[in-house]
Amino acid sequence: MADPTLLNVEKLSVRFPSDRGPVEVVHGISFAMGAEKLGLVGESGSGKSMTARALIGLVAKPGRVTADRLTLDGEDLTALTPRQWKHWRGSKIGLVLQDPKFALDPVMSIGRQVEEPLKLHTAAKKAERRERALAMLEAVGLPDPLRAYHSYPHQLSGGMGQRVMLATTLIAEPRLLIADEPTSALDRDLRDQVLDLMLKLVDERQMGLILISHDLDQVARFCDRALVMYRGDIVDRLPASELVNSQHPYTRTLWACRPSPETFGTMLPTLDRVRLEAGA
Numbered sequence: 348m349a350d351p352t353l354l355n356v357e358k359l360s361v362r363f364p365s366d367r368g369p370v371e372v373v374h375g376i377s378f379a380m381g382a383e384k385l386g387l388v389g390e391s392g393s394g395k396s397m398t399a400r401a402l403i404g405l406v407a408k409p410g411r412v413t414a415d416r417l418t419l420d421g422e423d424l425t426a427l428t429p430r431q432w433k434h435w436r437g438s439k440i441g442l443v444l445q446d447p448k449f450a451l452d453p454v455m456s457i458g459r460q461v462e463e464p465l466k467l468h469t470a471a472k473k474a475e476r477r478e479r480a481l482a483m484l485e486a487v488g489l490p491d492p493l494r495a496y497h498s499y500p501h502q503l504s505g506g507m508g509q510r511v512m513l514a515t516t517l518i519a520e521p522r523l524l525i526a527d528e529p530t531s532a533l534d535r536d537l538r539d540q541v542l543d544l545m546l547k548l549v550d551e552r553q554m555g556l557i558l559i560s561h562d563l564d565q566v567a568r569f570c571d572r573a574l575v576m577y578r579g580d581i582v583d584r585l586p587a588s589e590l591v592n593s594q595h596p597y598t599r600t601l602w603a604c605r606p607s608p609e610t611f612g613t614m615l616p617t618l619d620r621v622r623l624e625a626g627a
């Protein structure tokens with residue numbers, strides 16, 4: 348049984364001001380997780396990324412995050428100052444995004460970027476940083492780590508860029524990795540390779556993973572549990588392998604709507620929102 352105390356979230360909300368008063372885009376959601384793989388699914392705009400951003404202290408102003416409780420490894424995240432968040436991001440919680448093009452600095456060598464978290468969060472000296480960066484580049488499956496170390500982002504393919512991003516995120520050994528659509532910019536074969544690698548590293552390091560994905564098949568195959576979000580709420584929670592059997596009307600529609608070779612060229616079902624919200 349995974350340790351349920353890694354991340355504790357109670358009544359987490361995210362609000363934005365608008366002309367018509369505050370708009371709540373995440374509605375007081377609660378969940379807890381241990382060193383396990385948790386999939387976060389839901390249609391576009393359901394609040395997945397805002398939840399992730401709130402967990403890593405990256406909801407930009409004027410957005411406002413509140414929670415009755417938000418702890419990682421027992422530490423209260425709601426009490427962190429911006430300076431403390433800087434340290435927590437990278438050292439305790441890592442974030443992998445969809446497209447390395449936007450996450451990697453185009454004018455900084457890969458080696459420097461992978462070493463950067465060690466510079467910020469550890470006392471490792473130059474030689475040790477270089478050694479650890481090369482080992483990390485090897486661990487993420489780059490065929491020639493030394494060459495990659497001296498390269499720049501534009502010299503890498505999308506799959507290699509995503510591996511480098513994983514290396515920069517994991518090098519400081521965070522306890523929790525949040526991956527927001529980490530493979531959706533890659534083609535299908537590469538998706539599974541990068542995800543396999545990510546999960547292997549997460550398992551080896553006994554970290555927790557929150558995988559945000561539109562791809563329900565991917566979550567069903569790779570995660571332990573799934574949370575299903577609809578309009579800022581968690582409406583369904585289940586073992587990921589049970590996504591196919593969910594009785595919840597929203598999850599059933601999401602599952603039925605997933606693109607697959609079997610449904611290619613056929614009309615997909617649409618969500619009966621009136622019925623769903625009447626029942627909610």
Ligand SMILES: Nc1ncnc2c1ncn2[C@@H]1O[C@H](COP(=O)(O)OP(=O)(O)OP(=O)(O)O)[C@@H](O)[C@H]1O
Nearest residue numbers: 363372389390391392393394395396397398410561
């Ligand atoms: N800066 C902002 N101001 C106001 N509302 C915002 C802002 N950013 C996002 N939102 C709203 O918050 C809601 C949740 O957005 P979020 O990005 O979390 O959805 P998502 O489930 O991650 O969608 P996707 O899968 O498309 O990334 C959406 O309705 C979005 O319009």
